[in-house]
Structure formats: structure tokens, C-alpha cells
Amino acid sequence: MSKATILMFDSGVGGLSVFHDIKAKLPRVNCTYIFDNQAYPYGELAQDELISRTCRYVSQFVALYDIDLVVIACNTASTVVLPALRQLLSIPVVGVVPAIKPASQRAHIGVGLIATPATITRQYTHQLIKSFATDTDVHLLGSTALVDMAENKLRNIPVDLKELAGILEPLNGNIDVAVLGCTHFPLLKEEITQVMGDKVVLVDSGEAIARRVEFLLGDAVGDENPKYNIYCTSEPESKARLQASLTKIGFSSLKIHPLLDV
């Protein structure tokens, strides 16, 4: 078996939830994880800027390192950036989009799509709902505060359950399945279940993405001693606490690699 390196991209630590699922399926794949914290949160960034930053940052890394496959581990970016990025690169690009289809297949009462403010307005998202949730009510909830909570949790700052309950309140009683349509949210699964109750099933795209990556890489995933490198675009908040969590997951020390002008 030969070696393979995947490049994972997000605005912050959210993509680590997808990394978790990929690592479970492909424990011998190398990973370079990059996040554009300088422009965080992506859920509030102008679409043109998001597309241009993602394309520039990802293609810079692909040109610098030996990358076999890219995972855009961010729903907010994936819903708009994939066509442009696929035009730029000659390696496979896997995107993460809200798991509307499996969620609506499981729902009896209704589906809640919990995502960033940008993702819930995207044409791509509304097309997914139109195509795959024909007989199901889908309630949309966009929140950046939830994204911040996940960032804080990785910095060892506990989640305020009262605040979380307040954010999720509009979904109460209306849904039995919640789509975690932002890669940050699976990091808050336990807390979301504590607040919504275990009768609400939480669905995310992580496992499906891991299966797709496995399929695309084929046999090329055999590093005995895989390396997990991590970079960001600017000095991160509470770096030492964040590093402690990253080290636990197996990542090397976080390095700043600014977005270069082209």
C-alpha cells in the first residue's frame, strides 16, 4: 500500500469533527489540516471573499505539498466553492454539505437544519431541501453563537447549556431529527442532546465523507506512521489551550501560514 495525504480545510476547528470520522475509517492516512481563522466566521463572510480565500489558500497548499485529495470540511464554503475549486485543481475535491436526505428519510415529525447564517440562505441548501425533503417540514436555524461555542469547547471553555437551550428553543417540539449542517456542531453533540433530549436524532455528514474519501483513495492509505500537521492564517485565540486539544487528537504544533497574495 502506498502513502496518501489529504488536505482538510475549514474556517476553524469544525473540520476536526470530519477528521475524527476519516481517521476512524482510514487510520493510516496523512492529514494536513488548514483553517482560515483570519476570516472566521465564514458564516458571516461575503460569498465572493469566501470563494476567493478558499481557492487561494487551498491551491497554495496543494502547490506546496504533496496532496492527494482535498476535503472542504466546511458546509458554508462547500455550498458555494466546489465548482471553482475543482476547476483549479487536478486532484479530487470532496465537499461537506448538510445531510438533508438521510435526515428526512428518518423524520416523522420534522427536520431541523442547524447551520451557519450563510448556509441556511444558500441556493444549494434550498435545492437540497426541494429535492430530498419533499414530504418533510424543514425548520431552518442559523447561528454563529453555536460556532463560537464549539471553538471555545476546544479551548476548554465549558458550554453554557442555558445559552445553548435558548438558541435551540425555536426547534422545540417541531422536530425529531436535527441536521448538524456546520462541521463545528458535531463537536457539541453531547450538549445538544442534553438540551434537546435523546428523542431528537442528530445527523451529520462525517461518516459519509469518510466513506467517500476511502473510495477515492483506494489502496493509497498505508502510512505506518501517519502525520497530522495543522496550519492557520493568523495568530489563534487562546493558542496554548487550543494546542492542548490538538495534541490530544494527534496533531503537531500549530503553525501560522498566512494567506499569500498571488
Ligand code: DGL
Ligand atoms: N465549520 C463551518 C461550516 O461547516 C463554518 C463555521 C463558520 O466559520 O461560520 O459551515
